Amino acid sequence: MSETSTQREPSSVDTGTAPIVHPSSRSPMNRVLTTVVRSREIAIALALLLVIAATTVTTPSFLFSSNSWRDLLLTPAILILLAVGEAVVVITRNVDLSVGSTLAITAYLTGRLFVDQPGIPIVVVFLAGIVVGGALGLVNGLLVALGRVPALVITLGTLYIYRGLVLTWAGSNRINASDMPDGFLGLGTKTILSIPVLTIIAVVVLAVVGYFLYTSRSGRDMYAIGSDPEAAKLYGLKVRQRVVGAFVLSGALAGLSGVLYAARYGTISSGAGVGIELQAVGAVVIGGVAIFGGSGTVWGAAIGAVLLVTINRALPILGIQDFWQQAVVGALILGAIVLDRVLSARRSRKLIEARDAS
Amino acid sequence: MATGEGAPVLELREVAKSFGPVAALTSAGIRVDAGSIHALVGENGAGKSTLIKIVAGVHRRDAGDFLLGGEPVDFGSTAESKAAGVAVIYQEPTLFPDLSVTENIFMGRQPLGSGRRVDRRAMYAEAEGLFSRLGVHLDPRRPAEGLSIADQQIIEIAKAISLDARLLIMDEPTAALSGVEVDRLFAVARSLRDEGRALVFISHRFDEVFGLCDTVTVMRDGAYISTQRIDETSVDEMVALMVGREVGDLFPKTPASIGAPVLVVEGLSSAGVFHDVSFEVRAGEIVGLAGLVGAGRSEIARAVFGVDRYDSGSVRLKGDPVAPHSPRAAIRAGMAFIPEDRRKQGLVTDASVARNVAGVIRSSLSKAGFLTQKAESSAAGPWAGRLEVKTGALDMDAATMSGGNQQKVVIAKWLATKPSLLIIDEPTRGIDVGTKAEVHRLLSELAGEGLAILMISSELPEVLGMADRVLVVCEGQLTADIARDEATPEAVMRAATRTLEAQR
Numbered sequence: 090m091s092e093t094s095t096q097r098e099p100s101s102v103d104t105g106t107a108p109i110v111h112p113s114s115r116s117p118m119n120r121v122l123t124t125v126v127r128s129r130e131i132a133i134a135l136a137l138l139l140v141i142a143a144t145t146v147t148t149p150s151f152l153f154s155s156n157s158w159r160d161l162l163l164t165p166a167i168l169i170l171l172a173v174g175e176a177v178v179v180i181t182r183n184v185d186l187s188v189g190s191t192l193a194i195t196a197y198l199t200g201r202l203f204v205d206q207p208g209i210p211i212v213v214v215f216l217a218g219i220v221v222g223g224a225l226g227l228v229n230g231l232l233v234a235l236g237r238v239p240a241l242v243i244t245l246g247t248l249y250i251y252r253g254l255v256l257t258w259a260g261s262n263r264i265n266a267s268d269m270p271d272g273f274l275g276l277g278t279k280t281i282l283s284i285p286v287l288t289i290i291a292v293v294v295l296a297v298v299g300y301f302l303y304t305s306r307s308g309r310d311m312y313a314i315g316s317d318p319e320a321a322k323l324y325g326l327k328v329r330q331r332v333v334g335a336f337v338l339s340g341a342l343a344g345l346s347g348v349l350y351a352a353r354y355g356t357i358s359s360g361a362g363v364g365i366e367l368q369a370v371g372a373v374v375i376g377g378v379a380i381f382g383g384s385g386t387v388w389g390a391a392i393g394a395v396l397l398v399t400i401n402r403a404l405p406i407l408g409i410q411d412f413w414q415q416a417v418v419g420a421l422i423l424g425a426i427v428l429d430r431v432l433s434a435r436r437s438r439k440l441i442e443a444r445d446a447s
Numbered sequence: 448m449a450t451g452e453g454a455p456v457l458e459l460r461e462v463a464k465s466f467g468p469v470a471a472l473t474s475a476g477i478r479v480d481a482g483s484i485h486a487l488v489g490e491n492g493a494g495k496s497t498l499i500k501i502v503a504g505v506h507r508r509d510a511g512d513f514l515l516g517g518e519p520v521d522f523g524s525t526a527e528s529k530a531a532g533v534a535v536i537y538q539e540p541t542l543f544p545d546l547s548v549t550e551n552i553f554m555g556r557q558p559l560g561s562g563r564r565v566d567r568r569a570m571y572a573e574a575e576g577l578f579s580r581l582g583v584h585l586d587p588r589r590p591a592e593g594l595s596i597a598d599q600q601i602i603e604i605a606k607a608i609s610l611d612a613r614l615l616i617m618d619e620p621t622a623a624l625s626g627v628e629v630d631r632l633f634a635v636a637r638s639l640r641d642e643g644r645a646l647v648f649i650s651h652r653f654d655e656v657f658g659l660c661d662t663v664t665v666m667r668d669g670a671y672i673s674t675q676r677i678d679e680t681s682v683d684e685m686v687a688l689m690v691g692r693e694v695g696d697l698f699p700k701t702p703a704s705i706g707a708p709v710l711v712v713e714g715l716s717s718a719g720v721f722h723d724v725s726f727e728v729r730a731g732e733i734v735g736l737a738g739l740v741g742a743g744r745s746e747i748a749r750a751v752f753g754v755d756r757y758d759s760g761s762v763r764l765k766g767d768p769v770a771p772h773s774p775r776a777a778i779r780a781g782m783a784f785i786p787e788d789r790r791k792q793g794l795v796t797d798a799s800v801a802r803n804v805a806g807v808i809r810s811s812l813s814k815a816g817f818l819t820q821k822a823e824s825s826a827a828g829p830w831a832g833r834l835e836v837k838t839g840a841l842d843m844d845a846a847t848m849s850g851g852n853q854q855k856v857v858i859a860k861w862l863a864t865k866p867s868l869l870i871i872d873e874p875t876r877g878i879d880v881g882t883k884a885e886v887h888r889l890l891s892e893l894a895g896e897g898l899a900i901l902m903i904s905s906e907l908p909e910v911l912g913m914a915d916r917v918l919v920v921c922e923g924q925l926t927a928d929i930a931r932d933e934a935t936p937e938a939v940m941r942a943a944t945r946t947l948e949a950q951r
Contacts, residue, residue: 304564306557313543313554320541323505325526326555383545440593 129377130389137396144403151406159285163278165398166287167192167353169391170346171365172372173291173298174339176390179373180302181335182315182382183233183240188343188369190251191225192362195347197255200264200357203273211273215348222344223337225251230336234329240336248366252359259359266355277352287349291391294342299387311335315382371418372397375425379433397421454517455480456614456645457502462511463669464497471497474511476671477647477664479614484636484646486656486677489666489689495649498666499616503535504528516613526555534607538619540599544592549574551591552606577605581635597628604635615639616647621655633659653682665689701891705915706730709899710782710868712751715760720746721923724760728868728899733890735914736903738943743923744903745787748870751901752784753777765867783861785854787872787903854886862893869893872903887913907936919943 141161145152152158171188178185195218202214225247232243266274279286302308310331314321321328351357376393378385397418404414457479464472472494479485489495500506501513504522513520515531522528528535542551550557553570560566574587583601591602600620607615617636621629636646636659650656656663657677665672665688672688710728715721721743728734736744750757753774762769770776774784854874861869874890875883890913894900904910910917917934919927919942927942 306555306559306563306565309546309550309557309565310555312546313550316543316545317541320543323503323525323535323537323541324554325504325524325529327526379545383543436590437593440590 130386130392133376133389133392133396137392137399140396140399140403144406148406151403158283159278159280160402161399162288163285163353164402165395166285166291167346167349168365168368168372168394168398169288169291170294170342170349171369172376172390172394173295173387174342175366175369176373176376176378176385176387177298177302177311178240178335178339179370179378179380180315180382180385181311181332182318183332183335184244184370184380185226185229185240185336185339185343186244186366186370187225187229187247187251188339188346189362189364189366190248190255191222191340191343192347192350192365193255193359194225194251194258195222195344196350196357196361197259197264197347197359199348199351200268203269204264211270211276214273215345218344218348219341220344222347223341226337226340226343227333229340230333233336234332252363255361256359262358264351264357269351269355273352274355277349277355287353290345290349294345295387295391298338302387307331307334312383315379316384368397369394371422374422377425377429379429380426393425454514456516457647458512458514458517459498459502460512460514462498462501462513463509464494464501464506465509470669472501472508472669474670475666476511478674479645479647480662481613481645482640482643483662484640484648484660486660486663487647487649487666488651488656488663488685489672493666493689494669495666496618497669499535499618499647499649502528502533502614502616504533529610532611532613533616534603534610534612534614535616536600536603536607536618536620540596540603542591542594542599542602545590547588548585548591548594548602549587551602552577552609556610573609574605577609580608581605582631597632600632601635604632608639612644614645614647616649618649619651620648621650621652629655653685656685657682701895703731703891703895703897703915705732706897709765710751710901711763711766713761713763715747715750715757715762717746717750717755717757719923720755721750721920724920724923724925726918726925726928728901730867730897730899731894732915733894733900733902733913735910735917736901736920737907737910737917737939738920742920742943744920745872746923747920748784748872748901748903749786751777752782752870754784778864778866781865781867783864783866783869785857785861785869785871785874787876854882855889858886858889866898868899868901870901870903873905874902875904875906875909907939910934910939911936 141152150157152161171192175185175188198221199214199218202209202217229240229244229247232238232247233240236243276286281289302311310321310326311334313324313326314328314331318328347362350361354361372394373385373390374380374393375396376385376389376391378390400417400421401414404417409417455478457477459478460476462472462475463470475494475498477485477487477498487495487498497506501508502522504525504527507521507523515533520531522531543554546554549570552574557565558569558573560569571587578585578587578601581601581604583598585598585601591599594602604615620632633655636648640646648656648660660677662674663677663680663685664674665685667689706729708727708729712727713725715724724747726734736748738744746755749755750771751762753769753772753776756772762771764777764780764782767780769780769782777784858871869890871890875886887909890900890902894915902910902913904913911934914934915931917927917929917931917939918925919929919939921943927938929938929942
């Protein structure tokens, strides 16, 4: 508000019609509760619990064996990171298909750093992975923002280019666990208070990104851009900057995932993470992030990632054949999209009805 | 009314702007004082929108002076113009459907709490304050999706007020509003004026210009023509200045010989939308479909053309039944349909004029399955020529054309299918006086050639002036069938409100 505003009498417009009703009669507590209960995130979390419960009933060792609790939390960690980055990109009405290749590059980079620079501090390796991933994301972002070519096409291109880079660089080389220090590999399996370190990293990243998207202006800008890019331009939002930012974040998180991948699996070849980008997109869609941007949360995407990974682990235990395992995942993605359409159609109909009623 | 002291809020002089080979503005200008509502009028394509977009920072001028509050400015982005206190409400409101109305108002400049975090509580409180001041009942937490155009405009205005904009520009804000909504908008506009803000109001409705504004600037062909006080001018004078030539009869209906029935609709019903609708349209006849907004006129037309389903009834064209719910069958039978929202439904705005015109007759143009640009252009040429579409070339993008020209392209597109029935919904909405007359003349000419025309229009003078027969729809039912010589505004309005009164 400028200083001059105090001189003006805030006059009220007399419409001569009904008195002004208070728009929201529900108490804040009530509202928060309804929102939470109706939220998409809760629905997926319930589905997740259902899968875990069903599998545990048939095969108790799924949850109650020595390593099973750890595996349950540990396995999704990498996909959570990728899904968080992917969700941010999808919210801006773009998509990043290059995250799997980025992961491969930084995973191999991690191994090479340990091989070529013995004694390199682990922190430096982490930073290197994040920075290189971020730089690859920056390339994607600049191409999308400046090239005005759909992100699908750009990142499909960089998916192959980045993969080609790592193929050329690594050739048929393979980095083994013995090439990397124990302190680093330990991260892949270590737990704190029975929670794996990798999972803690993933959850911290998730919390930070989620908080940023919800409370910062630039985070809100991203939703606006995804909701209507043309309107965002007219609003004077920094559309290019935000889109580039989303891709850099996605790249950086893919870079971080690469480092964690090296720690987790110990063996790195040029084929690391092939096809994982589609799992990331799948997790985002299952998690309720609209594929045309503008709505959804990283929390949903993260739960979607856990659900996807857990189902993939549970189905073989339940004795379901390979083909059907794939089909279930496919059905889940299609189901999520159909659900989105139905829900949004219902929502807009309700909103229009509410308008007509008033 | 104008404070008269100091520099005007907005002053543009000798502004020029070209898009490629097309000069949109040659020497445009306007001078708007504080505490004034200033009308900007001109034919479509006169350059009003371009001028507005220069002020808004969407486009950059090629030449000329641009002063805001006496200071020369040069906006490279909408953010800069916003920061300088300029708020623009576009013809089609631009909101983010997924976000709450409050976020829509404050996007990009949300109140910040500690740690530069968005303070939602303060934001909602401020939004509620704005809404109660504007006298609207809106939940600040509801998403913008599903809001009526009127409410969307209120959001835009709330945005402008929260910006504390000293200059508020409204580009045809009333085009889609009902009477009550227009009154509300005007009340808000006047209260903003009384606070000492400057408003620029673009409209094609002269009664609104005369009812609301105190000053008027006329533009023509991208140039400034004149500025007058509203009480020192008249509609006739303004129209003459706008077109720069004598406007002939606004509705040049020429009598045509009426032939055999082309379209016969019997007992058409769709639950909750319209009920037992029967009528016919004869060759050479223009039948007007009148009624209040929301009465179901467009829905009937859409069902006849097969866009929407209907539950019972039949549609026959030249004696042959037309399959329901199949626009393709309707086109094949010889129907053409020009929808109300030409941008969304009638025109591929990203494609060239030629491609648009040739769009619906593609299959007949293609040779062995291939469609050449040459074939498209040669098919489109005569039609665009006949309609005097003012575009640099046939390969120009339809999106960059004015509303009137877009409408002509849509008409050309359908005429290329050589239809026997033309259904046209709001043929002249958002179109300026000169082009309106051209569209009317064209419709009249087409009827003279034996085309049957079903015209839906909210503008009563247009219906009365153009139609041979007026069908009135009220709440989904045909309530009157009035012949041309008996059609008076009173008769039509009475029929349009008949059932409403009967129920009360």
